[in-house]
Amino acid sequence: MKQDKVLISIPAFNEEDNIRLTIEKVKEVCKGKGYEIVVVNDGSKDRTAIRAAKSGATVISHPFNMGYGVAIQTGYKYALENDFDLLVQIDADGQHDPKYILKMLNTLRQPGVDGVIGSRFKVETGYKAPIIRKIGMIFFNFLVNLITGKRFTDCTSGYQAYHKKILKFLTSDLFPCDYPDADLIIMLYFSGFNLVEIPMKMQENATGKSMHGSLRKNFYYVAKMCLSIFTIMLRRITGLATQ
Amino acid sequence: MLLLLFTVSLARKRKLRENYTLLWLFISLVLFLIIGEYKMLTGLAGIFGASPNSLLTFCGFVALLLLILQLSIMNSYQAMQIKNLTQKISLLEQKFYQNSLLKIKNKVKISS
Numbered sequence: 001m002k003q004d005k006v007l008i009s010i011p012a013f014n015e016e017d018n019i020r021l022t023i024e025k026v027k028e029v030c031k032g033k034g035y036e037i038v039v040v041n042d043g044s045k046d047r048t049a050i051r052a053a054k055s056g057a058t059v060i061s062h063p064f065n066m067g068y069g070v071a072i073q074t075g076y077k078y079a080l081e082n083d084f085d086l087l088v089q090i091d092a093d094g095q096h097d098p099k100y101i102l103k104m105l106n107t108l109r110q111p112g113v114d115g116v117i118g119s120r121f122k123v124e125t126g127y128k129a130p131i132i133r134k135i136g137m138i139f140f141n142f143l144v145n146l147i148t149g150k151r152f153t154d155c156t157s158g159y160q161a162y163h164k165k166i167l168k169f170l171t172s173d174l175f176p177c178d179y180p181d182a183d184l185i186i187m188l189y190f191s192g193f194n195l196v197e198i199p200m201k202m203q204e205n206a207t208g209k210s211m212h213g214s215l216r217k218n219f220y221y222v223a224k225m226c227l228s229i230f231t232i233m234l235r236r237i238t239g240l241a242t243q
Numbered sequence: 244m245l246l247l248l249f250t251v252s253l254a255r256k257r258k259l260r261e262n263y264t265l266l267w268l269f270i271s272l273v274l275f276l277i278i279g280e281y282k283m284l285t286g287l288a289g290i291f292g293a294s295p296n297s298l299l300t301f302c303g304f305v306a307l308l309l310l311i312l313q314l315s316i317m318n319s320y321q322a323m324q325i326k327n328l329t330q331k332i333s334l335l336e337q338k339f340y341q342n343s344l345l346k347i348k349n350k351v352k353i354s355s
């Protein structure tokens with residue numbers, strides 16, 4: 001039986017303190033399986049790229065910072081160009097425990113499954129999000145569940161795995177590069193792809209850094225996400241192509 | 244008139260692309276005509292029940308809004324192009340680096 005060609009994609013921005021450990025943990029979990037690890041260095045100003053390369057990862061470097069969404073899409077484009085069958089995407093800051101990689105891949109290999117999301121809230125794991133972010137998560141989970149009719153518990157999780165057939169969609173200009181979260185799930189649902197969730201435990205962010213750090217960014221995120229979901233629904237209603 | 248001449252001058256020096264030049268030329272011409280044909284402006288203002296000056300200000304405001312909208316559309320399109328180009332360059336750079344490494348390894352193998 002032909003073995004799946006698997007890519008572990010790690011988008012990174014100024015993660016020189018965490019990248020080596022993250023790669024080592026991934027290598028430990030995926031020992032002997034021949035998976036490739038790619039780090040998408042999103043214009044880091046520190047030694048993220050050097051440390052990633054020294055740890056044995058393939059490094060793709062953006063000439064300047066383009067944002068998280070663009071970085072993960074670069075990983076998808078790399079996977080598509082190099083004919084990978086499955087892709088797992090994890091964050092570089094060590095919040096996503098690589099021990100779930102194999103479970104995500106096994107779930108992805110099940111017939112009819114196109115994508116897997118690692119959910120912090122599917123079962124009680126003791127994960128505590130800041131109150132503002134929690135409200136946002138609840139609101140967008142509610143919206144996604146209402147629109148798709150399915151039950152998602154973590155629409156903002158960056159711990160995801162995708163089958164090759166979804167990559168063509170993810171590498172297109174339809175991909176919402178700004179903050180690919182709830183709106184992406186809705187787009188994938190309308191495009192006929194089947195996403196499932198598996199429970200996982202996420203580590204707390206040791207540095208407290210987040211791309212949703214400031215209040216201004218939180219408001220922008222909520223406004224942008226609502227607008228994005230609204231335009232997706234509008235396209236759906238008016239019959240504009242989603243794929 | 245000054246705006247018209249300035250727009251043409253920018254186009255001549257290649258500081259303004261033709262598609263933007265046309266738009267500014269059109270705005271300049273319309274303003275020129277409206278101000279030149281004051282009777283027409285007065286007549287139009289009468290239809291809307293406004294003073295000629297208010298109508299002129301309002302038209303100027305609408306023209307600027309449309310211009311900003313057009314620039315936003317162009318900006319969005321170009322942002323997408325820049326994103327795609329950046330990703331293409333990054334992927335090509337990685338491929339080039341990988342191929343160079345392979346060539347060096349092969350050379351070392353042959354020489355040893």
